Amino acid sequence: MSWPEFWIVVLRVVATFALLLLVTLINVWAERKILADMQNRLGPRRAGPWGILQTVADGLKLFFKEAVIPRRVEIGMYLLAPFLAVVPAFLIFMVVPWGRPFTIGGNEVALQGADLNIGLLFILAMSSLAVYAVVLAGWSSGSKYPLLGGVRATAQAISYEAAMGLAMVAVVMFSATQGDGGTLSLSEIVERQAGTWGDIIPALEPVLRFVPRWNLFPQIVAFVIFFTAIVAETNRAPFDLVEAEQEIVGFHTEYSGMRFAMFFLAEYVNIFSMSAIAATLFLGGWNGPTFEGSVPAIVSGILPTVWFLAKTYLLVFLFIWVRATLPRLRYDQLMQLGWKRLIPGALAWLVLSTAVISFRQFGPPWSS
Amino acid sequence: MVETILFVLAAAGALAGAVTVVLARNPIYSAVGLLGTLFSVAVLYVVQLAHLVAAVQVIVYAGAVMTLFLFVIMLIGVDKEEKREENLPRQRLWVGAVAGVIILFAAGVAVFGDFAWVPAATGPVDQEATNGTVQAIAEPLFTDWVLAFEATALLLTIAAAGAVVLAMFRRKRN
Numbered sequence: 351m352s353w354p355e356f357w358i359v360v361l362r363v364v365a366t367f368a369l370l371l372l373v374t375l376i377n378v379w380a381e382r383k384i385l386a387d388m389q390n391r392l393g394p395r396r397a398g399p400w401g402i403l404q405t406v407a408d409g410l411k412l413f414f415k416e417a418v419i420p421r422r423v424e425i426g427m428y429l430l431a432p433f434l435a436v437v438p439a440f441l442i443f444m445v446v447p448w449g450r451p452f453t454i455g456g457n458e459v460a461l462q463g464a465d466l467n468i469g470l471l472f473i474l475a476m477s478s479l480a481v482y483a484v485v486l487a488g489w490s491s492g493s494k495y496p497l498l499g500g501v502r503a504t505a506q507a508i509s510y511e512a513a514m515g516l517a518m519v520a521v522v523m524f525s526a527t528q529g530d531g532g533t534l535s536l537s538e539i540v541e542r543q544a545g546t547w548g549d550i551i552p553a554l555e556p557v558l559r560f561v562p563r564w565n566l567f568p569q570i571v572a573f574v575i576f577f578t579a580i581v582a583e584t585n586r587a588p589f590d591l592v593e594a595e596q597e598i599v600g601f602h603t604e605y606s607g608m609r610f611a612m613f614f615l616a617e618y619v620n621i622f623s624m625s626a627i628a629a630t631l632f633l634g635g636w637n638g639p640t641f642e643g644s645v646p647a648i649v650s651g652i653l654p655t656v657w658f659l660a661k662t663y664l665l666v667f668l669f670i671w672v673r674a675t676l677p678r679l680r681y682d683q684l685m686q687l688g689w690k691r692l693i694p695g696a697l698a699w700l701v702l703s704t705a706v707i708s709f710r711q712f713g714p715p716w717s718s
Numbered sequence: 719m720v721e722t723i724l725f726v727l728a729a730a731g732a733l734a735g736a737v738t739v740v741l742a743r744n745p746i747y748s749a750v751g752l753l754g755t756l757f758s759v760a761v762l763y764v765v766q767l768a769h770l771v772a773a774v775q776v777i778v779y780a781g782a783v784m785t786l787f788l789f790v791i792m793l794i795g796v797d798k799e800e801k802r803e804e805n806l807p808r809q810r811l812w813v814g815a816v817a818g819v820i821i822l823f824a825a826g827v828a829v830f831g832d833f834a835w836v837p838a839a840t841g842p843v844d845q846e847a848t849n850g851t852v853q854a855i856a857e858p859l860f861t862d863w864v865l866a867f868e869a870t871a872l873l874l875t876i877a878a879a880g881a882v883v884l885a886m887f888r889r890k891r892n
Contacts, residue, residue, distance in 0.1 A: 424744075424746075427747075430750075467770075471773035478777055478785075479757075479781060481781075482785070485788050486788075489788075497792070501792070504785070532856075533852075
């Protein structure tokens with residue numbers, strides 16, 4: 351590895367990290383502002399113009415707050431758990447491509463932390479590691495309420511991870527038919543969604559000319575299941591029993607100050623990265639019109655990132671909208687939705703989608 | 719260079735985790751130590767360019783199996799220190815002696831002998847070929863070895879169904 355390549359790798363990772371921190375800062379403010387609008391309130395408006403510095407103020411406040419450590423905690427695990435929450439949250443976003451690769455000085459720079467061949471598996475691996483933070487935080491707090499909350503949160507995360515994985519499998523199988531062989535690399539999946547459906551189905555060209563070739567349209571059921579699962583995975587309303595105001599049994603009940611803020615940070619980073627993954631899998635990632643030639647090169651170079659952020663923020667908005675609209679589920683309803691609706695639904699969709707794909711590839715089963 | 723640094727870090731992590739598993743008084747710390755070892759071994763797989771194996775290691779072992787371990791430890795409530803008495807007398811001595819002999823043998827082979835059982839990698843690694851490990855594993859798995867693959871799937875389903883049946887049977891008798 352030569353020195354320019356080394357610095358490009360460092361730059362990619364640092365840029366991805368910085369992007370994640372910046373959007374989290376904005377996301378917290380955006381959520382409070384949008385939620386306030388939907389509930390006919392004003393929301394934060396003191397710190398900075400339109401209250402945009404509210405997150406900074408809150409962060410500083412949490413930073414200087416006393417971090418109370420209860421007497422009965424298991425101190426090692428208690429201190430470790432917040433870090434176990436934050437690290438996987440940041441790592442998940444590292445494989446998401448957030449812009450079109452560009453060439454600088456003969457070196458290609460991909461706007462992505464790391465383009466892994468196993469991108470989707472990496473995401474599944476990291477989200478399965480995020481469970482430990484919840485388990486260990488709940489257990490090490492030395493109190494029965496966080497323990498119960500931790501067990502509940504873990505059960506929720508594991509249940510909905512199954513539905514999320516199955517929805518992903520359907521997309522991967524469909525994506526395999528759109529190019530040369532199957533792939534788990536996110537950058538490859540994005541590139542296979544370039545153009546419009548009119549290019550693929552010439553018969554319906556006049557109708558489909560303006561329909562982008564996103565996986566969303568053929569895989570709409572998978573998208574609905576995936577989105578429901580990621581809302582539950584990130585412990586957001588209406589699945590936010592883990593941290594709901596009237597529930598005393600959250601896994602982070604015994605945390606305060608900066609340690610609590612780290613769980614909070616992990617949640618908001620997860621909202622953004624999960625939205626980004628959904629945008630990558632279903633909404634074509636950074637694909638979009640770049641008006642090559644008619645605008646300066648710098649503009650058409652930045653536009654893909656703008657499209658990516660626009661799509662991701664559309665989904666983040668959906669997260670907030672769902673929170674403002676739907677009442678919270680009871681715990682048994684939560685489990686029933688996961689195991690009796692989403693997982694069977696995802697399995698049925700997987701079978702159906704497989705059947706259609708094999709029919710189109712091999713014809714009817716009785717043909718030789 | 720990068721490989722050496724990664725190897726040293728991951729190997730140290732794996733060993734530290736393994737030592738924690740043995741030495742920790744509290745079983746939860748042992749479980750977390752094992753988690754650290756499994757994760758460090760996954761990093762070692764990545765250094766060897768076996769990305770798929772690393773991902774599977776983290777998803778299956780560090781993710782699923784260890785969560786189950788932690789759950790069992792917590793729900794059974796073994797969160798107190800274990801008793802130090804042993805049911806089998808002098809078992810540590812025997813296990814330690816066997817392990818010591820094996821380690822001495824391995825060290826001896828590594829230092830003196832030409833170890834012919836596992837030939838070392840010859841020639842430079844083809845980055846392009848090994849980087850596509852998902853495809854490289856999937857292709858033979860679903861063509862040459864598809865019968866073994868399906869049989870394993872069936873076996874696992876039978877095991878899961880068998881576990882359910884056993885649990886139901888016991889509940890009925892009570």
